[in-house]
Amino acid sequence: MTSATVSRFEPRDIDAAVMFVDVEGFSRISGKKAVKVIFEELRICLRQIAKIVANNNGIVNKTLGDGLLCYFPVKRADGQSVSLAEASCSAIAAAIEIQRELAKQFLYSETSPQEKDHKKWHALPVRIGINAGSVSVGDLSLADDVPEDVTLIGDTVNLAKRLESAADVFRLLISPKVKSILDESQLPLDFGVGALWGRRFLQMKHQAGLFEAWDCNPFGLDADLLKGALRLVRTGSKRASPRIPWLCHVPLQITTRDGLVGRVVDFSENGFCLEFPTAFGRKEQINMTISTGRDDWNFTLSNKGLSSVTCEVRWVETVGQMNWHGVSFISLSQENARSLSELLIQFNNRASEEQSSETP
Numbered sequence: 001m002t003s004a005t006v007s008r009f010e011p012r013d014i015d016a017a018v019m020f021v022d023v024e025g026f027s028r029i030s031g032k033k034a035v036k037v038i039f040e041e042l043r044i045c046l047r048q049i050a051k052i053v054a055n056n057n058g059i060v061n062k063t064l065g066d067g068l069l070c071y072f073p074v075k076r077a078d079g080q081s082v083s084l085a086e087a088s089c090s091a092i093a094a095a096i097e098i099q100r101e102l103a104k105q106f107l108y109s110e111t112s113p114q115e116k117d118h119k120k121w122h123a124l125p126v127r128i129g130i131n132a133g134s135v136s137v138g139d140l141s142l143a144d145d146v147p148e149d150v151t152l153i154g155d156t157v158n159l160a161k162r163l164e165s166a167a168d169v170f171r172l173l174i175s176p177k178v179k180s181i182l183d184e185s186q187l188p189l190d191f192g193v194g195a196l197w198g199r200r201f202l203q204m205k206h207q208a209g210l211f212e213a214w215d216c217n218p219f220g221l222d223a224d225l226l227k228g229a230l231r232l233v234r235t236g237s238k239r240a241s242p243r244i245p246w247l248c249h250v251p252l253q254i255t256t257r258d259g260l261v262g263r264v265v266d267f268s269e270n271g272f273c274l275e276f277p278t279a280f281g282r283k284e285q286i287n288m289t290i291s292t293g294r295d296d297w298n299f300t301l302s303n304k305g306l307s308s309v310t311c312e313v314r315w316v317e318t319v320g321q322m323n324w325h326g327v328s329f330i331s332l333s334q335e336n337a338r339s340l341s342e343l344l345i346q347f348n349n350r351a352s353e354e355q356s357s358e359t360p
Contacts, residue, residue, distance in 0.1 A: 009148050011138030015074045015084050017091035017178065018131050018157050019058070020164035021049055021098065022067035023124045042066060045124045049098050056094035057087075061152055067126075067164075070094075071135065071152055085185035088132045088178050095128045095172045096191050096218040102126065103170055103219070103229035125229075128172040129163025131156050132181060163213060166202050166315075170229055172216045173200070179214045194220030198324075200317035203282055210282055215317065250292060250347045257287040264290075269341045271311055271328040279323040284313045286327060297347055306332075306340045 023045070049068060050060045058072040072087040072094075082090075102125065133156040141149040163173040179197075182189060189197060196217040201210040219226035252264035254274055262276040280286060287310050291298050301307040311327035318324075329337050 009137075009139040009150050011136065013134050013136050015087070015133065016135055016152075016156075017072040017084070017088040018135060018152065018160040019053075019070045019072070019091045019095060020064075020067060020129050020161050021070065021095075021126050022064070022128075022164055023126050024169045041124070045102075045126075048101070049126070052097050052101065053094050056090045056097070057082075058090060058094055061150070066124075069152065069157075083185070084132055085181045085187060088130070088174075088181050089185075089187055091130050091132075092172070092174065092178075092182075092216070093191055095130060096193060096195060096216070098126065098128065099170050099172065099218045100193065100222075100225070103225050106229040107225065125169040127164050127167040127169055129160050129165070129167055129174075130172060130178055131160035131163060131175040132178045166213070167215075170219070170226055172218070173213045174216065176212045176214065190220070191218075193218055193222070196220040198317050198319050200315055201282070202315045210316070250297075250344070250351045252344070253291045254288045255291065265324060267341060267344055269334075269338050271314070271326065274311075274325045274327055275319070275322050276325065277322060279316050279318075280313045280325055282313050282316065285330065286311050286313065286325075292347065300343065304339065304343070306336065306343065309340075 023042070046063065046068060050070075053060055053068075053070045056072070057076050058070050059077070060068055060070050062069045070091075072091045074084055074087050075081050106125075135152045135154045135156045137150060137152055139148045140151045141147065159175055163175060167173040189195065196219075198215045198217070200213050200215045202213055203210060217226070252267075254262045254264060254272075256262075260276060260278070262274050265273040265275050267273070274286075287308075289308050290301060291307070292301070298307070309329060310331035312330050313325050313327050315326040316323055317326075332340065
């Protein structure tokens with residue numbers, strides 16, 4: 001067939017929910033593994049994700065290195081037409097299933113006698129972002145005599161990608177448009193797993209001021225599953241990521257220079273998630289003192305010069321009557337930030353051991 005007779009995909013605008021899925025810190029996870037092993041692990045993970053997407057009436061548009069671009073059109077492949085709210089629900093249902101299935105696989109790798117070595121396990125932690133609206137679909141193949149390269153472009157797609165970049169592992173972020181669509185549809189938002197929703201404010205590229213997004217925790221009815229998966233993600237230096245937080249089981253109190261008292265929700269080598277009754281603005285700097293409920297731990301923090309830190313607010317999220325703030329360290333060197341994180345991990349582990357010994 002000559003190039004003159006090739007029938008190409010005609011560009012068009014469609015309504016769809018768009019979902020980006022991306023592996024968190026894949027280069028760090030893969031470490032020094034052989035190339036064949038790296039591709040096999042990634043292929044297994046992405047194929048599983050693609051299957052879940054297809055089972056929820058979605059389409060995988062592209063493989064993007066260690067991630068996927070997927071969409072859920074209002075006109076499905078079987079010819080059935082649905083509302084944008086239903087398409088958005090399908091995308092969220094797929095995202096929740098993806099996160100929960102990957103978390104279960106992490107836990108299975110921890111307990112299965114066949115997979116005791118976590119470094120050989122192929123399950124990978126991912127971030128997911130979802131937006132919905134009009135998208136442009138067309139062929140961007142570079143020559144007439146090659147297969148079609150159908151691609152999604154437009155503002156709806158761009159924002160979905162930015163939401164994915166800002167999401168946490170085992171969680172998903174959706175745009176306010178998707179949340180509005182769901183609210184108007186009056187469809188249930190727990191998705192059968194007790195999914196928890198919280199409003200988050202982010203600084204987004206090409207967006208003036210703070211951008212409102214909605215964070216979904218798919219583990220509302222199974223918090224231990226999330227805790228266990230996060231714990232296993234951190235197992236081994238090749239899986240460690242400074243972005244992945246540790247849930248704080250030790251009472252860590254934060255006191256600002258102005259006397260405002262808050263608490264640490266979780267922590268990583270990059271910073272804290274802090275809870276305060278009032279909201280700070282993005283990029284606002286907070287000078288704070290860290291204290292625990294134990295004098296010996298407070299002495300250790302002070303002795304190592306880690307009890308007073310300055311952080312910058314990166315995002316704000318409303319949770320119930322309180323405000324959660326993602327803050328990054330700006331007064332600590334990378335070495336000191338790692339030392340603080342390791343020290344808090346030790347406190348966490350000691351507290352868990354003491355609680356276990358006290359349990360009859």
